Amino acid sequence: MIAWLRQHRDAVALALRRLTGAPLNTLLSLLAIGVALALPAGGQMLFANAQSALRGLAATPQISLFMAVDAERKSALDVEARLRRMDGVANAKLVTREETLTRMKAGQGVGEVLDALPKNPFPDAFVITPRDERPEAMERLAAELRKLPRVEHVQLDSAWVQRLDALLRLGRTAVVLLALLLGVGLVAITFNSIRLQVLTSRAEIEVSRLLGATDAFIRRPFYWFGTLQGLLGGATAWLIVLGATAWLRGPIGELASLYRLDFALAPLAAGDAVMLLALSAALGWAGAALSLRGTLAGDSA
Amino acid sequence: MIRFDRVSKRYPPGIDALADISFEAATGELLAIGGHSGAGKSTLLKLIAAIERPTGGAVLVNGQNIGSLARGAIPWLRRNIGLVFQDQKLLFDRSIFDNVMLPLAIAGFPPKEAARRVRAALDKVGLLPREKAMPIALSGGEQQRLAIARAVVGRPGLLLADEPTAHLDADTARDVAAIFREFHQVGVTVIVATYDDRLFPDARKIRLDHGRIVATGAEAAA
Ligand SMILES: Nc1ncnc2c1ncn2[C@@H]1O[C@H](COP(=O)(O)OP(=O)(O)OP(=O)(O)O)[C@@H](O)[C@H]1O
Ligand SMILES: [Mg+2]
Numbered sequence: 001m002i003a004w005l006r007q008h009r010d011a012v013a014l015a016l017r018r019l020t021g022a023p024l025n026t027l028l029s030l031l032a033i034g035v036a037l038a039l040p041a042g043g044q045m046l047f048a049n050a051q052s053a054l055r056g057l058a059a060t061p062q063i064s065l066f067m068a069v070d071a072e073r074k075s076a077l078d079v080e081a082r083l084r085r086m087d088g089v090a091n092a093k094l095v096t097r098e099e100t101l102t103r104m105k106a107g108q109g110v111g112e113v114l115d116a117l118p119k120n121p122f123p124d125a126f127v128i129t130p131r132d133e134r135p136e137a138m139e140r141l142a143a144e145l146r147k148l149p150r151v152e153h154v155q156l157d158s159a160w161v162q163r164l165d166a167l168l169r170l171g172r173t174a175v176v177l178l179a180l181l182l183g184v185g186l187v188a189i190t191f192n193s194i195r196l197q198v199l200t201s202r203a204e205i206e207v208s209r210l211l212g213a214t215d216a217f218i219r220r221p222f223y224w225f226g227t228l229q230g231l232l233g234g235a236t237a238w239l240i241v242l243g244a245t246a247w248l249r250g251p252i253g254e255l256a257s258l259y260r261l262d263f264a265l266a267p268l269a270a271g272d273a274v275m276l277l278a279l280s281a282a283l284g285w286a287g288a289a290l291s292l293r294g295t296l297a298g299d300s301a
Numbered sequence: 302m303i304r305f306d307r308v309s310k311r312y313p314p315g316i317d318a319l320a321d322i323s324f325e326a327a328t329g330e331l332l333a334i335g336g337h338s339g340a341g342k343s344t345l346l347k348l349i350a351a352i353e354r355p356t357g358g359a360v361l362v363n364g365q366n367i368g369s370l371a372r373g374a375i376p377w378l379r380r381n382i383g384l385v386f387q388d389q390k391l392l393f394d395r396s397i398f399d400n401v402m403l404p405l406a407i408a409g410f411p412p413k414e415a416a417r418r419v420r421a422a423l424d425k426v427g428l429l430p431r432e433k434a435m436p437i438a439l440s441g442g443e444q445q446r447l448a449i450a451r452a453v454v455g456r457p458g459l460l461l462a463d464e465p466t467a468h469l470d471a472d473t474a475r476d477v478a479a480i481f482r483e484f485h486q487v488g489v490t491v492i493v494a495t496y497d498d499r500l501f502p503d504a505r506k507i508r509l510d511h512g513r514i515v516a517t518g519a520e521a522a523a
Contacts, residue, residue, distance in 0.1 A: 010406060207390045210352065211404045211451075214378035265337045 005184070007220065015224035018197055026229070029193050033233025033280065038240035040179035041276050045241060045268045047172045053263050053289050054165055056120075061133045063142060064155045065126040071150040079148050083126065089143040091129040097122040113219040123152060135162045183283050188234065190226045190287025197225060198296065205296075219296060223288045230284020232278040241268050302328050303349060303459075303490070307513075308358035310344050317396040318344040320512040322358070326492060326505075328458075333498040337507035342494035343387055345509070346461045349492070351375045351380050362459075380408050383452035385462035387446055387494075391436045397423070397447055398432040404455045422454040426480065442473040460484055460491045466500055474500055481507055 019026045036100070067076050076094065083092040101123040105111045114121075130138050138156055141155070145154045207220055249265045256263040268276070303326040310319040312409060318341045325331045334342045347353040348360050351367050360367040370378065392400055396480055405415040425427040426446035428439075436444060448496065452460060462481060466474035478500040485491045498506050508516040 006412070007409060092458050203390075204392055204394075207392060208385070208403065208407060210350070210378075210384060210390065211381065212376045213407045214373075214376045217376075217407055 007217070008224075011220035011224050012228070014221040015228055018201070018221070018225055019228060025193070026197075029189055029229060030233050030236045032189055033230065034236025034240055035184050036182040036189075037179075037234055037237035037276065037280055038244075040175050040182060041237050041268060041272070042241045042244060043175040043178065044172070044272055045245070045266075047168055047175060048269065048272070049266055051165065051168050052266070054168070061130065061138065062157045063128040063130060063138065063145065065128055065145055065148075065151060066153040066155075067124040068150050068152040069121070069123045071124065071152075073124065075150040079151065080126070082148060083128065086141075086144070088131055088137070088144070089128055090131040093127045095125045095127060097124050100125065183279070186230060186280060186283045187287040187290065189233075190229060190284045191291040193229065194222050194226055194288050194291035197222060198291070215258055215296070219292050222292055222296075223285060224289070226284040226286075226288025227281050228284070230287070231277060231281040233284070234280025237280070238268065238273055238276060302326070302363060303344075303492075304359075304361040304362075305348075306359045306361070308348065308355045308360055310341070310348060310353060311356045316415060317512050319348075319355075319509075322434045322512075322514055324507055324514065324517070329485070329488045330490055330492055331482065331501065331504040332490075332492045333493065333501045333504040333506045333511065334494040335496070335498040335506060336515075338496075339511075341512040342509060343463050344512075346463050346492065346494055349459075349461060350384055350517065351378055376407075380404070381453065381459060383456050383457035383460040383489075385445075385448050385460075385465050387463035390446040391444060391447060391451075393436050395435075396432070396438060397428060397434055397439070400436060400447060401451045401454050404451060408455060414516040418454055418456075422450040425453070426450045442469050442477070445469060445477060446480075447468070449477065453484065458489060460489050462493045464490070464494060464496070466495060466497065 065079075067079065073096075075095075080092065080094055097120050098171050101114065101120050104122070105114050128141075130141050132138070132141075142154045142156055145151060170197045208218055245265060245267050252263075304323050305322050308319055308322045309315050309317065322341075322345070334345060336342055340470075344353060345353070348355055348367065349362060351370055355368050365378070367378070369385060392403070395403075398419055401419045402415060405418060410418070420432070421428060425431055426449055428443060428447060428450060431439065431443075439447060445468075449462070449465060460481070465481070466477050469477060474497075480501065481493060481501070482489050493501060493502070493504070498504065505518060506516075507514055
């Protein structure tokens with residue numbers, strides 16, 4: 001057990017020596033891996049942010065129903081009674097034209113304009129919470145509501161949110177696809193750098209074999225080389241995403257405040273970051289395994 | 302114990318490096334293999350360490366047939382053999398200390414014990430004060446002695462040396478030969494391939510000519 005640990009420690013030390021032995025090569029490989037992985041990692045972060053922002057906007061999807069402006073209160077009360085009997089409606093709240101007028105007058109700027117009007121320009125309205133929040137069900141309910149007498153306009157407040165949500169889900173799938181493609185790229189980069197390492201370590205490999213080294217002894221440092229390079233590449237990607245987040249936070253905050261949204265760009269989630277590092281290390285290991293199968297298997301001496 | 306039984310070795314294009322060789326070396330023996338350049342001395346040593354495989358006959362090392370040894374068993378065979386190569390095969394990007402450390406690292410020695418042994422081996426060949434230097438900073442004779450230190454650091458029962466005194470002046474060659482005699486005296490089996498077997502007066506001698514044994518013992522010395 002101790003011997004086994006020691007062998008791995010020695011292999012890690014050798015792998016690190018090889019990594020630092022060619023600093024420019026290592027730096028370029030890390031940048032290549034880092035940029036490749038930063039794309040899906042950054043995409044993942046942006047989509048996660050967009051989805052959580054959307055969820056805040058559309059906590060409960062609602063339907064707004066507006067009566068005709070000239071409809072009398074009696075019609076509104078009639079509609080209210082019908083709404084109560086409809087299966088698809090979980091809750092319906094009447095917002096009278098007087099309430100709306102008072103609320104609007106309290107708002108800045110429009111108070112004087114409203115005072116100047118000869119009569120209340122607002123209709124009675126209902127805020128309806130549907131029982132089924134799925135877009136199709138809400139569309140069906142809206143169609144029913146439009147048929148009620150003296151109803152002027154029915155508006156699905158959250159339909160666009162749901163459509164955008166579906167779009168974002170599609171985007172996330174694209175991110176996964178991108179991650180798969182660039183993961184293959186990472187394997188290729190590792191494959192190549194291990195091949196180079198094996199070539200430049202020819203003498204060392206040959207001598208080690210002549211002195212009684214097993215295949216495992218010879219391969220171990222290369223596996224660690226690939227794994228460490230992948231891990232450091234993943235860390236580079238993380239740094240790139242972190243830097244981009246810091247850089248984007250200001251402009252995005254400004255944009256959000258323009259639209260009076262309570263939204264701040266969240267950094268890559270810890271779980272996602274750990275996943276990124278684990279995945280890049282595993283892909284580095286895989287690249288090393290592939291490369292060693294091709295380059296060291298044939299040696300007999 | 303080493304036994305060659307009608308061994309031949311033909312390299313791919315059809316060169317017969319060894320033809321129908323038979324001899325034995327007892328445990329603890331000092332054996333000098335002589336012969337002209339290209340006679341097959343290096344090939345003979347390579348067969349013992351399973352660096353090459355015989356194309357005919359059997360090579361037995363401690364009862365094991367080297368020709369039919371599984372690939373996975375070769376490392377364990379080599380860990381019991383100290384090898385001094387004709388071209389030395391030092392690693393020039395590692396310090397002298399690390400060069401000698403390599404066989405012990407391969408064998409998985411605990412670091413403290415390994416470091417102690419490395420220093421003892423370097424001391425034996427007079428290179429201890431240079432342990433931190435790189436091999437490139439050594440003279441030819443010193444590099445030869447470094448190669449010997451690396452070969453003996455694992456305390457092998459069998460020491461194979463290929464032209465360990467080549468390119469050395471007469472005095473240095475005698476010093477190096479003396480190191481091998483010391484190992485022989487403490488019971489290590491030593492087989493030396495050399496142009497000049499007069500450097501090993503107390504060795505049993507085998508002389509090769511174009512891959513065949515032409516003389517042994519007293520006749521070879523003549
Ligand atoms: N790998 C090889 N492939 C083909 N031919 C080889 C190979 N190694 C050695 N030979 C040939 O086998 C013959 C014996 O070579 P070997 O190296 O055993 O000779 P040697 O006695 O050690 O010579 P020297 O004293 O010059 O080192 C030579 O003719 C050589 O050219
Ligand atoms: Mg030779």
